[in-house]
Amino acid sequence: MENFASLLHGFEVALTAHHIALMFAGVLLGILVGVLPGLGAPNGVSLMLPLTFAMDPVSAIILLTSLYWGALFGGSTTSILFNIPGEPSSVATTFDGHPMAKQGRATEALSFAFLSAGIGAMAGVILITLLSGWVARFALKFSSPEYFAVYFMTFASFVGLGGASPLKTIVSMAMGFAFASIGMDSVSGNVRLTYEFDVLLAGVSFLIAVIGLFGLGELLQTMEEGLRFDGVKAKVRPRDVLATALKLPRYWLALLRSSIIGIWMGITPGGPTAASFMSYAMAKRSSRNPEKFGKGEPEGVISPETADHAAGSAAMLPMLALGIPGSATAAVMMGGLMIWGLNPGPMLFVERPDFVWGLIASMYLGNVVAVIVVLATVPLFASILRIPFSIIGPVIVVVCFIGAYTVGNKQFDIWLALAFGIVGYLFKKLDYPIAPLVLAMVIGDKAEDAFRQSMIFSQGSLSIFWSNPLVASLMAIGLALLLFPLIGSTRRGIRKLVTARAAKA
Amino acid sequence: MKHFCIAAGAALASVIAAVVPAAAWQPTKSVEFVVTSGPGGGTDNFARIVQSIIAKHKLIEQPVVVLNKGGGSGAEGYIYGKGAKGDAHKVVFGTNNAYLLPYVAKLGYKLSDLTPVSALALDEFLIWVKGDAPFSDAKAYIEAAKAKPGSFKMAGSQSKDTDQTLTAMIQEATGAKWIYVPFQGGGAAATQLAGGHVDSNTNNPNENIGQWKAGQVKPLCVFSPVRLAKSDPIHDGKGWGDIPTCKEAGLPLEAFQMPRTVWLPAEVPADAVAYYADVMEKVSKTPEWAEFIARTAQTARFMKGKELTEFVAKDEAANAKVFKNEGWVVN
Numbered sequence: 001m002e003n004f005a006s007l008l009h010g011f012e013v014a015l016t017a018h019h020i021a022l023m024f025a026g027v028l029l030g031i032l033v034g035v036l037p038g039l040g041a042p043n044g045v046s047l048m049l050p051l052t053f054a055m056d057p058v059s060a061i062i063l064l065t066s067l068y069w070g071a072l073f074g075g076s077t078t079s080i081l082f083n084i085p086g087e088p089s090s091v092a093t094t095f096d097g098h099p100m101a102k103q104g105r106a107t108e109a110l111s112f113a114f115l116s117a118g119i120g121a122m123a124g125v126i127l128i129t130l131l132s133g134w135v136a137r138f139a140l141k142f143s144s145p146e147y148f149a150v151y152f153m154t155f156a157s158f159v160g161l162g163g164a165s166p167l168k169t170i171v172s173m174a175m176g177f178a179f180a181s182i183g184m185d186s187v188s189g190n191v192r193l194t195y196e197f198d199v200l201l202a203g204v205s206f207l208i209a210v211i212g213l214f215g216l217g218e219l220l221q222t223m224e225e226g227l228r229f230d231g232v233k234a235k236v237r238p239r240d241v242l243a244t245a246l247k248l249p250r251y252w253l254a255l256l257r258s259s260i261i262g263i264w265m266g267i268t269p270g271g272p273t274a275a276s277f278m279s280y281a282m283a284k285r286s287s288r289n290p291e292k293f294g295k296g297e298p299e300g301v302i303s304p305e306t307a308d309h310a311a312g313s314a315a316m317l318p319m320l321a322l323g324i325p326g327s328a329t330a331a332v333m334m335g336g337l338m339i340w341g342l343n344p345g346p347m348l349f350v351e352r353p354d355f356v357w358g359l360i361a362s363m364y365l366g367n368v369v370a371v372i373v374v375l376a377t378v379p380l381f382a383s384i385l386r387i388p389f390s391i392i393g394p395v396i397v398v399v400c401f402i403g404a405y406t407v408g409n410k411q412f413d414i415w416l417a418l419a420f421g422i423v424g425y426l427f428k429k430l431d432y433p434i435a436p437l438v439l440a441m442v443i444g445d446k447a448e449d450a451f452r453q454s455m456i457f458s459q460g461s462l463s464i465f466w467s468n469p470l471v472a473s474l475m476a477i478g479l480a481l482l483l484f485p486l487i488g489s490t491r492r493g494i495r496k497l498v499t500a501r502a503a504k505a
Numbered sequence: 506m507k508h509f510c511i512a513a514g515a516a517l518a519s520v521i522a523a524v525v526p527a528a529a530w531q532p533t534k535s536v537e538f539v540v541t542s543g544p545g546g547g548t549d550n551f552a553r554i555v556q557s558i559i560a561k562h563k564l565i566e567q568p569v570v571v572l573n574k575g576g577g578s579g580a581e582g583y584i585y586g587k588g589a590k591g592d593a594h595k596v597v598f599g600t601n602n603a604y605l606l607p608y609v610a611k612l613g614y615k616l617s618d619l620t621p622v623s624a625l626a627l628d629e630f631l632i633w634v635k636g637d638a639p640f641s642d643a644k645a646y647i648e649a650a651k652a653k654p655g656s657f658k659m660a661g662s663q664s665k666d667t668d669q670t671l672t673a674m675i676q677e678a679t680g681a682k683w684i685y686v687p688f689q690g691g692g693a694a695a696t697q698l699a700g701g702h703v704d705s706n707t708n709n710p711n712e713n714i715g716q717w718k719a720g721q722v723k724p725l726c727v728f729s730p731v732r733l734a735k736s737d738p739i740h741d742g743k744g745w746g747d748i749p750t751c752k753e754a755g756l757p758l759e760a761f762q763m764p765r766t767v768w769l770p771a772e773v774p775a776d777a778v779a780y781y782a783d784v785m786e787k788v789s790k791t792p793e794w795a796e797f798i799a800r801t802a803q804t805a806r807f808m809k810g811k812e813l814t815e816f817v818a819k820d821e822a823a824n825a826k827v828f829k830n831e832g833w834v835v836n
Contacts, residue, residue: 046544046573053557143702144686184577184610187687189664189833191577191610198584198613202576322696331545334692338550338711339557341800345715346699409572449689456686457658457702 007129010357013058014365022059023066023362023369030070031374034086035078036403041071041087041329043406049336057340058358064336065316065362068329069121069370072312076113076305077374077381081106082396084215088206088442089272089308091435092280094214096293096300103296106382107237111244111375112298113305116255118371120306123259124266124313125363135267135314136321136346142268144453145464149474150265151447154274156482157281158436168432176440179204180448187452199412206441207407212417213434215400217424219393238379251302254283258303262310267318272311273442277435279307285485313363320348320356530776532594535568539586541579541599546690547628547709549573551765552598554797555625558788565784578602578663580612587618589770593777596622597768602666604821609665609833619768621817622778623785623809626798627762629733630671631748632725633713634705635698643725643754646705650681658703659683660694665833668694668707671728671761673827678758698722709763710745710802726751728761733802745802759823762804764816782809 033044045064052060075086080097093113100109127135159169182193183203194200248255258279265275283303284293293300319330322345337344342352349356384392404417427434458464466472538556542548549571556569574582579602586597597603597619604616632643640646650657661668664687672685686703688694691712698706698713699721706713710733716722720740727733727748735746751758767785769778788794789807798805808816828834 042544046571049553050556050560050571053560140696140700143697143700184580186578186663186689189578189609189666189669189687191612196611196613198581201584201612202574202581322699331543333545335545335549335553338801339553341796343715343718346719346721347715351718408574408576453686453688456684459684 003129003132006353006357007361009354010359010361011364013354013358014062014361019059019062019362020365020369022063023366024373026063026066027070027073027366027370027373030067030072030370031074031077031377032070033067034071034074034076036086036399036406041068041075042332044068044071045329045332045336049332049339052336053339057337057342057352057355058362060336060340061333061355061359062362062366064333065359066366066370068312068333069366070373071329072309073114073117073370073374076117077110080109080113080301081381081385082215083218084396084400085210088210088438089276089312090304091210091214091273091438091442092276092304093301093308095280095304095435096295096297098218099294099296100298100301101385105296106385107240107378108244108298109301110378110382111241112248112301114371114374114378115245115248116251116258116302116306117309118367119255120259120262120309120311121313121367122364123306124263124310125360125367127263127267127314128317128360128363132317132321132349135317139267139318139322141470144450144457145467145471146268146474148447148450148454149465149471149478150268150270151274151443151450153474153478153481154270154278154443155439155447156478157278158439159482169436172427172432172434173436173440176437177444177448179209179437180441180444187449187456199410202408203445204416204441205407205413206438208404208413208416209420209441210438211400211404212420212422213424213427213438215396216417216421217428217434219396219400220421220425221428222389222393241375241378247298248302251299254299254302255306257282257286258306259310262307262312263314265307266311266314270311271315271443272308273439275311276304276308277439280304309367313367316359316363320344320359321346530593530774530780532565532567532780534594535570536565537595538569538571539582539595539597540571540573541575541582541597541602542573543575544573546575547711548579548598548600548765549575550801551625554794555598555785555788558791558793559784561793562787562791564787577610577612578606578666580606580610580614583619583768584612584614586768586770587614590618591772592770593773593781595770596781597770599766599768600628600667600763601766601817601820601824603766603768604817605824605828608825608828609835611835618771620771620773620778621813622767622769622781623807624764624766624813624816625785625789625794625805625807626765627729627804627806628709628711628765629802629804630667630707630709630728630761630763631713632675632705632751633698633708633717633722634725635701636716636720636723638704638723640725642749643751643756646725647675647679647681647756650683650704651679654682655684657681657683657705659685660688660697660703660706661685662689662691662694662708662712663687665828665831667761667763670824670827671707673831674758674761675756677827677830678756695722711800714739714802724748726754726756728758729804730760733804734799736799736802764806764808764820765803785809 044067075090076093079085079090079093080101083094083098085091085094097109182200185192261279262275280303283299284290334344401414404413407413454464465475538552540549540552552571556571559565559569574585582597589595607615634640659672669685691708694706695708695713695716697703699716713722717740728751732750733745736744738744786807
């Protein structure tokens, strides 16, 4: 109840005309940076940071978090329309979102994505409101072995997913791990796989790979298929947004499951990216018709979006309460907090309750504002697909290359994006899945660091992964996720064999 | 009209500047602040505070843009500086890693690819243990670590960087032995200690202040020649000034501090170096800077010219000795 009183006080702080105006401005700017690939939320927030120096901390954080929400929504927009995820966490949205857009259901896909994202974010914020004290203490229990176990769970849920052949999945994942290990290794302090090329020192940015693999790769394929998007024929009517909203309650189970996965991954610091992948995998597994996934199944849009935003908002809590930034954007915001004279950490809740609860209240309001703004823009964005491909195609290429350059202000990255584009095209032709590669690039180096730190902790003994109930249960879930599909398919195999023999006899 | 006024003002200023020989060089386009850490890192905060002070007091007529190039522990930023040879519109912000990185990793730059401009502060290092640890002073903790060699864990940020160097120095000086666990940054090292997963860390004040306020961690001693500046009480009635120096606490170790440094590319005009050194000196005298220094419990120390090069030479030698002993030197 104490939290509830604090929250009401927070609404008092956040609900001023000035703050609401900041939210609108932040969300609109956020959508803009989110829509341009490469210029993601971290860049947007750091570009805005100097402007906030003169503001009071509450207004400043409201502007920056609104920009963050806007960027997340913008990222989903490009995932669906052009198969270019603006943010790592919206990669999983492309799997079904883009096929939907190609079938002329862009309005439906966008509306589903935004609405479920709003619901996920709300679930995350409600959790923060109710459990702030407990969650902060819980997150302190996490050390390297627990981190590794969480990442392991994510990988396991993906390998066992099926779809493509497991061998191809593993090849793709292994390539992702290799790319992730380029550059400075923080555990040994050595430079790896750079072959003394200075440009490789900072590693290969995940965003470059995504721009190439998804954006350019998709374009190459579209060109081959005759230079057109099928979405062109689709009619865009504003009332389709409403119709989609009315369909949403049908997916209550997916929404609930994804919210829980998202919240869980947000507070155990797995992060939004891991959450969205895992949620997608779980949705496909528990679905009655998994073969529809990847071909434009609404649940394949709803699940990752809900989990992504639930994790994104739940992850604000470890940032405030512990001072660990859960994402690159959170890291920039933390830098901002310090410049405004605040120290993120356990005492922030005690010392500056007006700031913390003002922020939490602004997360409720900001998400509502964001959902309204983006839903209003759905018809606008969906009509982009009606522009002839011969015009929009080159524009996408230009935007992709600008995006690739913006990531690190390096010309080399443009060539790299092009190379990834060809790889993406070949992967599609040869039927290799791209998602495992991307997943391994995003969380592969973190998983590796966590594993090697664990090995330093235990002086080389693997038993550390069973050393306490928390890590042991996480590992057990991971192993179960990895092995169950195998057991299932072996059983099916045996049954087939048995029936074949019976038929013979 | 407004633009014209500014342009006219700038023109007037440059006329005046031309008369006063001290500021013969002026930036003619926007200035890039190259940050050798990722967003949110210590160097990032340093550069952005300097940027905000310059903007507030209008110390540079041209706009200032901050650019993060933190790859390879910061080497990316220095290599960028090397590539900008002769371009005095690119200012590189860093720490002592500018001259220490080339020792421990094969990188595409040398110290001679950079021109030292100034240092603005020294960041401090402390030994921190968990808030409820049974050790009341550094001596007791070191003795406990000595009694059970190889069972105490020290968390730090990155590998072969300041934290691990300091750990090696403490081991050398006391004969105790830790398992050093490298994390991504000081923030992670702080929460790992607060959660009791490691026994100690050597974080900068700013990296652990949140946990100290909450009583989750406590400082034992500071590796500074004199005690830190007095501050308001942070936890249990104690402030930064109440922490004993490690020498007082009986650790036979010289001071260990990390300079916050500013560099230009090689072969820039001497006037440009003087110009930026002058700007940085003005920054270091503002109340906003004093406030930043106090809040992050660093030690304010402005250095330029000969004083800076002497400091760099001494610091480089002290660190290089540890690198050689530990077998980290690659070339």
